[in-house]
Amino acid sequence: MSTITRDEVAHLAHLARLAVTDDELDTFAVQLDVILSSVASIADVAANDILPTTHAVPLTNVLRADEPGPSLNRDTVLLAAPAAEGGRFRVPRILDTEE
Amino acid sequence: MTEFIKLPAAELAGLVADGTASARDITQAHLDRITSTDERLNAFVTVDAEGALATADAVDARRAAGEQLPALAGVPIAVKDIVVTNGIETTAASKILRGWIPPYDATIVTKLRAAGLVPLGKTNLDEFAMGSSTENSAFGPSHNPWDLARTPGGSSGGSSAAVAAYQAPLAIGTDTGGSIRQPASLTGIVGHKPTYGGVSRSGLVAYASSLDQAGPFGRTVLDTALLHEVIAGHDPADSTSLDAPVPAVADAARVGANGDLTGMTIGVVSNLSGEGYEPGVVSVIAATVAQLEQMGAKVVECACPHFDYALAAYYLIAPSECSSNLARFDAMRYGLRVGDDRQASLEAVMAGTRDAGFGAEVKRRIIIGTYALSAGYYDAYYGQAQKVRTLISRDFATAFSGCDVLVSPTSPIVAFELGPRAEDPMAMYAVDLCTLPASLAGVPAISVPCGLSGGLPVGLQIMAPVLADDRCYRVAAAVEASLNSPVLATAPQL
Numbered sequence: 001m002s003t004i005t006r007d008e009v010a011h012l013a014h015l016a017r018l019a020v021t022d023d024e025l026d027t028f029a030v031q032l033d034v035i036l037s038s039v040a041s042i043a044d045v046a047a048n049d050i051l052p053t054t055h056a057v058p059l060t061n062v063l064r065a066d067e068p069g070p071s072l073n074r075d076t077v078l079l080a081a082p083a084a085e086g087g088r089f090r091v092p093r094i095l096d097t098e099e
Numbered sequence: 100m101t102e103f104i105k106l107p108a109a110e111l112a113g114l115v116a117d118g119t120a121s122a123r124d125i126t127q128a129h130l131d132r133i134t135s136t137d138e139r140l141n142a143f144v145t146v147d148a149e150g151a152l153a154t155a156d157a158v159d160a161r162r163a164a165g166e167q168l169p170a171l172a173g174v175p176i177a178v179k180d181i182v183v184t185n186g187i188e189t190t191a192a193s194k195i196l197r198g199w200i201p202p203y204d205a206t207i208v209t210k211l212r213a214a215g216l217v218p219l220g221k222t223n224l225d226e227f228a229m230g231s232s233t234e235n236s237a238f239g240p241s242h243n244p245w246d247l248a249r250t251p252g253g254s255s256g257g258s259s260a261a262v263a264a265y266q267a268p269l270a271i272g273t274d275t276g277g278s279i280r281q282p283a284s285l286t287g288i289v290g291h292k293p294t295y296g297g298v299s300r301s302g303l304v305a306y307a308s309s310l311d312q313a314g315p316f317g318r319t320v321l322d323t324a325l326l327h328e329v330i331a332g333h334d335p336a337d338s339t340s341l342d343a344p345v346p347a348v349a350d351a352a353r354v355g356a357n358g359d360l361t362g363m364t365i366g367v368v369s370n371l372s373g374e375g376y377e378p379g380v381v382s383v384i385a386a387t388v389a390q391l392e393q394m395g396a397k398v399v400e401c402a403c404p405h406f407d408y409a410l411a412a413y414y415l416i417a418p419s420e421c422s423s424n425l426a427r428f429d430a431m432r433y434g435l436r437v438g439d440d441r442q443a444s445l446e447a448v449m450a451g452t453r454d455a456g457f458g459a460e461v462k463r464r465i466i467i468g469t470y471a472l473s474a475g476y477y478d479a480y481y482g483q484a485q486k487v488r489t490l491i492s493r494d495f496a497t498a499f500s501g502c503d504v505l506v507s508p509t510s511p512i513v514a515f516e517l518g519p520r521a522e523d524p525m526a527m528y529a530v531d532l533c534t535l536p537a538s539l540a541g542v543p544a545i546s547v548p549c550g551l552s553g554g555l556p557v558g559l560q561i562m563a564p565v566l567a568d569d570r571c572y573r574v575a576a577a578v579e580a581s582l583n584s585p586v587l588a589t590a591p592q593l
Contacts, residue, residue, distance in 0.1 A: 009466060016422060016469045018462055019450035031524055032467060038525050039411040042483050052485030053492060055309050056295040056541020057565055062338040076202040082436030091431050092445040
């Protein structure tokens with residue numbers, strides 16, 4: 001039985017904001033099925049009573065002094081932007097025109 | 100001037116310090132080597148000849164002014180193109196970042212500059228460090244100087260190729276699941292993944308944050324250790340950075356070079372052998388372990404049963420973290436933007452840009468990670484993988500209660516041909532079998548060349564407890580000293 005369908009891959013791609021093509025969907029559905037089947041063995045490990053590790057070397061409450069420091073130069077940062085206008089990032093429209 | 104390129108970093112620094120050679124001449128020799136060989140190797144994405152010569156001149160000026168120079172001042176270095184460099188294009192080998200000029204330096208680059216090292220340029224990698232061969236680079240694969248039809252390993256394959264081909268005596272790599280150790284093994288050089296948190300991650304383009312770790316490459320164990328000491332140490336800009344003294348790795352390399360391992364217990368990981376391991380690799384490793392015993396070490400066999408699940412755990416955890424980290428590539432603040440005709444919505448521009456800018460492997464990992472983190476699957480996949488990670492750490496703890504270090508092959512196979520594996524993701528992932536456990540547990544691990552199989556280099560991996568990086572270097576230096584001549588000395592001329 002396949003672990004993941006083409007429609008599921010399309011849905012996941014949408015969630016991840018990837019406008020994948022039909023060809024990519026066909027390829028990925030097959031490959032992801034193989035990969036997910038291969039990692040499914042993880043379920044066989046008896047680990048119900050085991051605490052998860054989120055970081056290899058545990059650290060807690062890492063704090064630093066709240067001291068102001070220099071920021072990056074605005075104009076230098078905007079030089080790397082795909083579009084800038086009036087000292088700001090220019091982004092595509094975020095609302096439908098009718099709204 | 101060509102003799103400079105064959106010298107270890109430690110000797111080059113000595114020549115600069117005592118005025119026998121200028122940093123400029125040494126740098127120029129390496130730039131010439133890049134010019135004459137990189138068309139075949141494709142190790143570099145960007146060469147910064149002008150910046151390198153200016154840095155070298157500054158070192159020469161400091162010496163002329165009577166300044167006491169730091170340990171590696173004047174020594175050229177190659178930097179993996181996932182480490183951000185102020186004013187120098189940083190691409191992570193992705194179309195989505197091509198042309199990006201970072202406005203700041205990574206902490207490790209600041210440290211390199213302060214120590215007077217001379218960055219020559221930025222080296223090739225698998226896109227966002229996702230891969231084991233450099234075949235996922237947007238700029239084409241790098242080639243192994245031992246055999247140009249083969250991979251120099253990955254993801255830090257540009258760095259390993261550059262050092263093995265004498266384009267640079269030292270390089271910086273990053274290792275998430277083996278991306279320093281495996282390329283070192285496949286090219287016959289030394290590469291070390293420090294203890295997680297031992298080297299700052301500030302200024303690395305993030306792939307899987309709980310695993311990513313920058314580290315050094317060199318042709319000798321001592322050179323690698325000297326570079327380790329330059330880049331290591333606590334950094335307030337990285338909240339996962341360890342506030343602990345840097346292990347004395349250079350001293351350990353010098354001690355190890357006397358070839359005496361009396362009093363050390365070395366565990367051979369029985370789970371990292373068997374099916375899928377090339378017989379030639381297995382026999383070189385067995386001979387090396389016998390050599391360790393001759394040098395006075397006590398050798399025991401160690402079973403680490405949960406290492407068998409490292410591959411599955413890694414290929415759930417790393418894609419999960421990557422799917423989150425790579426959300427920052429949204430076409431708004433830097434990098435590529437496609438389809439912005441002032442009509443298209445933000446969401447359409449974002450999705451179109453990410454499809455155009457990311458390569459296939461990056462997309463696969465983002466989708467798998469999105470799946471493993473989604474409601475209904477989280478506990479079965481990501482949660483379970485994090486528990487297995489705990490069990491792998493416990494296997495290490497048990498093993499280290501009886502052994503000072505653990506050893507295994509670095510890679511189950513020697514350098515493979517470019518091409519065939521690239522079409523089969525699981526076959527590529529399986530190459531990482533030996534390196535993943537140390538990544539998941541955050542322990543330090545080194546790869547040191549120890550012999551040849553079919554004319555290609557084999558590396559021994561040496562793993563140690565957290566912050567005992569010095570043990571890796573000590574044993575590696577002993578292995579190096581036990582060889583009649585360096586493995587790399589037998590590489591064919593380019």
